[in-house]
Amino acid sequence: MIEVINLSHTYPGAGRPAVKDISFTIPKGEIFGFLGPSGAGKSTVQNLLIKLLPLQKGEIKYNGKGLKDLGRDFFNRIGVSFEHPNLYLKLTGLENLKYFAGLFQGETEDPVKLLERVGLGEAKDKAAAEYSKGMKQRLVFARALLNKPEILFLDEPTSGLDPATAESIKEIIKERQRAGTTIFLTTHNMYLADDLCHKVAFLNNGEILALDIPRNLKMKYGNKSVKIEYRSNGHLQGELLFPENEKDRARIGELLASGQIETIHSQEATLEQIFIKLTGRGLV
Incomplete structure (x- = not known):
């Protein structure tokens, strides 16, 4: 040790x-x-x-x-x-x-x-x-x-x-x-x-x-998000939504109910993003 x-x-x-x-x-x-x-x-x-x-x-x-x-x-x-x-x-x-x-x-x-x-x-x-x-x-x-x-x-x-x-x-x-x-x-x-x-x-x-x-x-320091790709009128579209936000949670439910979702990925902050958040400067 x-x-x-x-x-x-x-x-x-x-x-x-x-x-x-x-x-x-x-x-x-x-x-x-x-x-x-x-x-x-x-x-x-x-x-x-x-x-x-x-x-x-x-x-x-x-x-x-x-x-x-x-x-x-x-x-x-x-x-x-x-x-x-x-x-x-x-x-x-x-x-x-x-x-x-x-x-x-x-x-x-x-x-x-x-x-x-x-x-x-x-x-x-x-x-x-x-x-x-x-x-x-x-x-x-x-x-x-x-x-x-x-x-x-x-x-x-x-x-x-x-x-x-x-x-x-x-x-x-x-x-x-x-x-x-x-x-x-x-x-x-x-x-x-x-x-x-x-x-x-x-x-x-x-x-x-x-x-x-x-x-x-x-x-602790990152904002959890979800990236959703779905079909709308034959076109592929995507949205980045934050589950901690009430409006975004409602939108996620709406997209799930539509049955048009093609991909859904949870995302987390990178260590560099957190470092910038804490210090206001990058890692280079």
């Missing part, structure tokens, strides 16, 4: 905190998502969690043990995939993974199999400098899995990937979660968060505005 209690952080010379008094808990084996636009404080929180930034104010605990009390073994238990790939560009993809595997104590994954799993098998002997942005992103993701981590920190893991490759990466993330890995995901991609996360936190200007499972957020 990861516990974050009243965490705040201010960069030197900054006019305001990058992270302001946030708290959350991540149970073992769950995927927790930080959803917010660039500059919201997502990466700052991740860097505090993995000890890349010094703890200024608040507490971070892993299974009840304070972050300051964790020794070097902590880094053998975590895997990190950064948004901006940091690689040894003169080394091949395979050489990169072999080098990093040598830094860990304990058993590591077969680097060749990892590269094949993320679609880089044929490029394993190519210098990382020759990789495209998406290939570099996949290599960094594979590197995060090398040491069979108990906790994965993923910062925009599908950024720059084509839809098919992004789906493959998402499936690997789900597999790791099912195997018991705890995953901390930072993203501005609401579809990714909705698909993967057990809970999400909306982060804006360093503060958590809402935190819950995606469905609860949609039920």
Whole structure:
């Protein structure tokens, strides 16, 4: 379990905190998502969690043990995939993974199999400098899995990937979660968060505005609607109606009674729509 209690952080010379008094808990084996636009404080929180930034104010605990009390073994238990790939560009993809595997104590994954799993098998002997942005992103993701981590920190893991490759990466993330890995995901991609996360936190200007499972957020902040398509005088027509509105409920009953309905779909607000509703700004 990861516990974050009243965490705040201010960069030197900054006019305001990058992270302001946030708290959350991540149970073992769950995927927790930080959803917010660039500059919201997502990466700052991740860097505090993995000890890349010094703890200024608040507490971070892993299974009840304070972050300051964790020794070097902590880094053998975590895997990190950064948004901006940091690689040894003169080394091949395979050489990169072999080098990093040598830094860990304990058993590591077969680097060749990892590269094949993320679609880089044929490029394993190519210098990382020759990789495209998406290939570099996949290599960094594979590197995060090398040491069979108990906790994965993923910062925009599908950024720059084509839809098919992004789906493959998402499936690997789900597999790791099912195997018991705890995953901390930072993203501005609401579809990714909705698909993967057990809970999400909306982060804006360093503060958590809402935190819950995606469905609860949609039920609480979204407007439930029904899209109905029906035939009228031989023409297909459609209406978007809101059951909470008395007039719309009557219209739904009228259409049902007509027997002309061809399709009817319930709709819910997306996480992005809810974020805009709460903040007045988008996720980009």
